[in-house]
Amino acid sequence: MLAVQILIDGFAISALYGLGAVGFTLMFGVSGVLNLAHGATMVVAAVTAWVVAGQYAANPWVAAIAGTAAGVITAFATYYLVVRPIQRSRSVPAAEKEIFVLTGTLLWGIMIQEAVAYFYTDNPKTVQPLIAGVMQIGGVRTPINELLIAVICWTVIGLLWLLVNRSKAGKVLLAASINPRALTLLGFELSQVYLQVWAIYGVLAGIAGVLLATFLGASSAQASQLTASAFSIVVLGGLGSVSGSLLAAYVVGYLETLTAYLISPAYRTVPALILLVVVIYVRPHGLLGRR
Amino acid sequence: MTDTLRGLLGSRQVWIALVLAAALVTLPWMVSAYILGILTIAYYFGVFAMSWDLLFGFANEVNFGPTFLIGCGAYAAGLLNAHGAPVWACLIAGGAAALLGGVVLAVPALRLSGPYFGLATLVAVLLLQQFIVIFASTTGGEIGLTMNDILSTEPITNYWYALGFMTASGLVLFTLSRSPVGLILQASGQDRIGASALGFNIVKHKLAAFCISAVFSGLAGAMLVFYLGTASVGTVVDVAVGVQVIIAAVLGGRRTILGAAIGSIFLILAGEALRPLGQLSTFVVSGIALLVILFFADGLMGLLLHRRGDT
């Protein structure tokens, strides 16, 4: 029974990690930005959902949509207020733009985190499960919400796959991650491509944040931990590789679940960290990364 | 010797720093013990930031986990002290432990390029943190380790120690940055291939820079915990502390060494000054730092020097 429990819990948490990580790696692959305000973006989505559900007594689905919208707005704010000004700045030498964007998004993330804590405290916020109730799977009582999370995550990932591989706009995004200069030569405005990426990122991070709130709860204090997790998973899978992120999310998710159940919840993050160290030294471009 | 001395005296930065140091020396007669305490912490922070700037500003390596080195130094000193060793021995041990940790981290990490080096340093911090938490029986875990000794019970004495240490460290690090060693480091950081073609072993020099950064960080970390009286994850290891170090250095003005100290003092004083805002203080300080980064890429020192290809 423990095995089934681990299997199910691990699957759900990995799916959630996967959704967050996919957004993060897509952002890096297409626009080269490592958004360190990632966790904060998820938290904003989670807290917005909580506020809408609580203060406006809306049903959880409406709250979820509100939360996702908040994620998109936060993403655009990050782009227009922080990332774009730095990328266009003439006082920052080109070679240092990356570290400035990193520091800038880091600071911006802290600002968001503190603002959320100020208005809503840093207590964990939970949102009612989207679908209440439990069901029996292999003799284990599992909240239906947990399964729903896995379903939603994979559906969204599936839609993303369809978008990138089957739609015209998606192909342009894919091409941008391979060779942005070539896109310009073919008459595509890169600025529009980047806008699209930030929008998609906002949706992904928003949904991930809302689902997290229904599952484990989210608090502003977790923002940096969420960013760090996404970052590690993405590096493990290979910076810029979406399938790599998914694979790594499952590796990390199951490692954590196994450790929590079999050893102790306090050591949850250790095996994944050790794996990350090994990967960085042995295969820095990650499990499925290029080069 | 005269060249380096001439270089030092001719630099506007040094004069700014000396004026500032002179002002800081007079403070014990002008402000309360509470403020002196804040500044004491700020000075140790200044050493953290200056060490970071040596590595970033000169060797061009971004260390995302400066608290790995700081933490190694702090906890080594703390653990040794828990076994009864005298303060001076613990301080030396702290510096040595950080040096050892630095070498163990840097030798493989310097082989990595781009974001992966930074990542390795970040992971080192996370691992150290986990390590301390897991072996809580020895290290005090999340609660922390209480020191058997402290530097002094007098705020003014502690203030002198910190100011003296920061000034001495600043002098050493700045002189290094202006010396032939610093020149080679800058070349290694700015242009790897060009520096190699001029006959310099890049890896050797970057490793040396890492070691210097480690020794100063570790020493400062050790001194800090002897001031605070406890060594805890939250004050010397947490990633958030490391982030503050980086922000202080960038805010103060990267590649200036002395700017990093100014940035730290500013950051900590600003945090303190905005305390009445309660929870919003961090928000405002981060906001100011973000604005500085967006509009004054060369930081506070850059503003002071009216940077135009000047130093």
Next chain:
Amino acid sequence: MLDARGSAAAAAAPLLAVQGLTKRYGGLVAAKDITFQIGAGEILGLIGPNGSGKSTVMQVIMGIQRPNAGAVRVRGVDVAGWPSHRIAQQGVGIVFQHSRPLHRQTVLENIMLGLLPDKLLKLVADRHVRERARAIAERVGLGGVLDRKPGTLPFADLRRMELAKAIARDPKVVLIDEPFAGLTASEMDSFARLVADFRADGRAVLLVDHNVKSLAALADRVFAMYLGERIAEGTAEEVTRDPTVRRVYLGGGIDVAKRPPRAAGDAPILQVENVSVLYGKAQALEGVSLHVHQGESVSVVGLNGAGKTTLFNAISGLVPYNGRIVWNGEELHGRSAAAIARSGIVQCPETRELFGDLDVRENLDLAGQHLPAPEASRQLEWLYLLFPRLRDRERQIARTMSGGEQQMLAIARSLMMRPKLLILDEPTLGLAPVILEQISNALEQLRSTTSITVLLGEQNVTFALPHADRIYVLDHARIVWEGEPSCFAAEAAATYL
């Protein structure tokens, strides 16, 4: 009086001896079995077009790349595979093609760097270091700017500083990459004298450049490369007269087939007026003017570094410029590169810029996204007729294709956008003759079946001439000749090689 040119070289063992040097990058053989020697007080010129392998050879000698086979002996010691800094310590200095100063340091400090030993604990420089740095600076002509930062110096002085850095360690072997690129005529003279002084010092000097002309006065001997292999060796005159070299650069006999007359439009659809481009300090284009009529095929001929790519990038809106560029009556200044591409000027760049991880069809489909679906499929069909090989390899990943196939894909992708003006930058670079013919035929078909205007940039004159209604010759950032292909052989060819 020692005649440095002859007897010193004959008497002593060679300072630099390269033997059987081979370097592969994956499947591409960049340099194959290269062997040559340079004695003390000798200057060897290493020439070849882009892709010939000359830069690879130089990088391997300096340790920036490791060879797959062969030996590199510096004063008798085999340094092949050593790291750069050890080779530098062994006595090899290099002047890179692009200046790489330390921007935050003064000129004096930049040169002093070259004099510092590789020691960790040098807190104080030796007393004589500053004096020596000053002396070296005086020697190369930088005595007056010692306390200035590189950002304030003109281009030629930056190049002088590179020379100074290279000889700081008093190397026995000096490698210089494109010594005269970006210099004015008078600057070239003073640089040539500096290089000759190196020879007089008794050093072995390797000059790497594109063509013989620029090195002829300086080099004692010339070694010519093409596609990674040695094609000729000897004095400058001997190499210039060598038939293989002539074929590579000029294509042997230049006979121009009679072209069918074209009814060209009256007013030019593209007008470039007095355009200048600065890359940092280097003058990449200077006062260039040209025009192209509707339906014309115009070739811009010039060697590497002449400015062809810069010119095309200015037209395509990829680099800032001074001057006017008018397309269909409208000024292009200020429009984004993507907008210019959509307005009908499509560039197929020298680097091809394919989407390497996508297959042929996906590359073409992306280009056709702006067209309505039925038009896009018609265009695709037509392109497959033009380049049948692409149809066969429709699902092959672009980066796994051969150079020739990639070039065809790049051209087809540009054509997919139905351009009014197609800019082709060096389509034949590094390609085997058999592929050249196929591309040549495709261009001919283009010309006879469509009304497309073509602007072709080439260093391979044999390829360019038959496809051109008019020719411009670009040399060192300026247009130096304009005329019809039939006149080229008589008037321009002599100065070209």
